[in-house]
Amino acid sequence: MKEVKLTWLGHSCFEILYEKKVIIDPFITDNPAATVAALDLEPDIIAVTHGHRDHLGDTVDIALRTGCRVVCIHELSQYLKSKGVLTEGMNIGGTIDIGGFSITMTDARHSSSIDESGHAFDGGKAAGFVVRAGNVSIYHAGDTGLFRDMELIGELYHPDVAIVPIGGRYTMDARDAAHAVGMLRPKTAIPMHYNTYKKIEQDPHIFASCVKTASNADVRVMDVNESIIFQT
Numbered sequence: 001m002k003e004v005k006l007t008w009l010g011h012s013c014f015e016i017l018y019e020k021k022v023i024i025d026p027f028i029t030d031n032p033a034a035t036v037a038a039l040d041l042e043p044d045i046i047a048v049t050h051g052h053r054d055h056l057g058d059t060v061d062i063a064l065r066t067g068c069r070v071v072c073i074h075e076l077s078q079y080l081k082s083k084g085v086l087t088e089g090m091n092i093g094g095t096i097d098i099g100g101f102s103i104t105m106t107d108a109r110h111s112s113s114i115d116e117s118g119h120a121f122d123g124g125k126a127a128g129f130v131v132r133a134g135n136v137s138i139y140h141a142g143d144t145g146l147f148r149d150m151e152l153i154g155e156l157y158h159p160d161v162a163i164v165p166i167g168g169r170y171t172m173d174a175r176d177a178a179h180a181v182g183m184l185r186p187k188t189a190i191p192m193h194y195n196t197y198k199k200i201e202q203d204p205h206i207f208a209s210c211v212k213t214a215s216n217a218d219v220r221v222m223d224v225n226e227s228i229i230f231q232t
């Protein structure tokens with residue numbers, strides 16, 4: 001029996017280890033919630049939901065050091081290519097099979113830009129991902145407001161795990177995120193994108209109690225660097 005290991009590195013950064021390792025949104029340096037060092041990360045694949053600094057994070061440095069491939073939306077892939085990064089550009093609704101994972105890019109209700117030395121580069125659209133490893137399906141919503149088509153994501157991809165932002169202000173808050181879980185109908189729901197900064201302070205236990213009324217998903221409020229193992 002094989003297992004899938006999901007680890008939270010803080011904010012929206014998650015590592016998924018199966019045969020190979022995917023890191024989603026590697027924002028480590030300058031991330032007040034992260035305790036690992038970007039230099040210690042050895043992913044085979046990076047998946048980036050959108051261009052904002054708290055998601056794109058250390059992508060360029062890690063990709064140039066390790067030679068890993070970066071899965072992201074077309075516009076962001078053009079920017080990363082200009083930095084010498086190996087990219088796998090895609091777009092919303094598409095799926096890529098890479099390193100034993102199947103990664104589908106989903107919609108997200110959010111903006112995207114890449115801010116660098118006074119210039120804002122076009123980040124394309126913000127997205128989320130469904131990552132399948134063996135028969136385990138993990139939905140990482142990225143940064144998003146609540147949208148009705150999450151129901152469709154639930155119907156099409158049957159996520160075992162839904163990782164949703166709960167911090168409010170830039171994304172859904174705890175109550176909206178619980179509503180999202182109701183539409184996605186995962187077995188396990190995990191909150192992210194909260195308490196990293198004062199502006200996104202949120203009590204994850206409010207999320208947990210709201211989920212109870214919206215779904216029978218098991219809420220796992222993770223500690224940074226904590227892992228959950230799924231059997232596949």
Ligand code: NI
Binds near residue numbers: 052055111
């Ligand atoms: Ni954002």
Ligand code: MN
Binds near residue numbers: 193
């Ligand atoms: Mn964000």
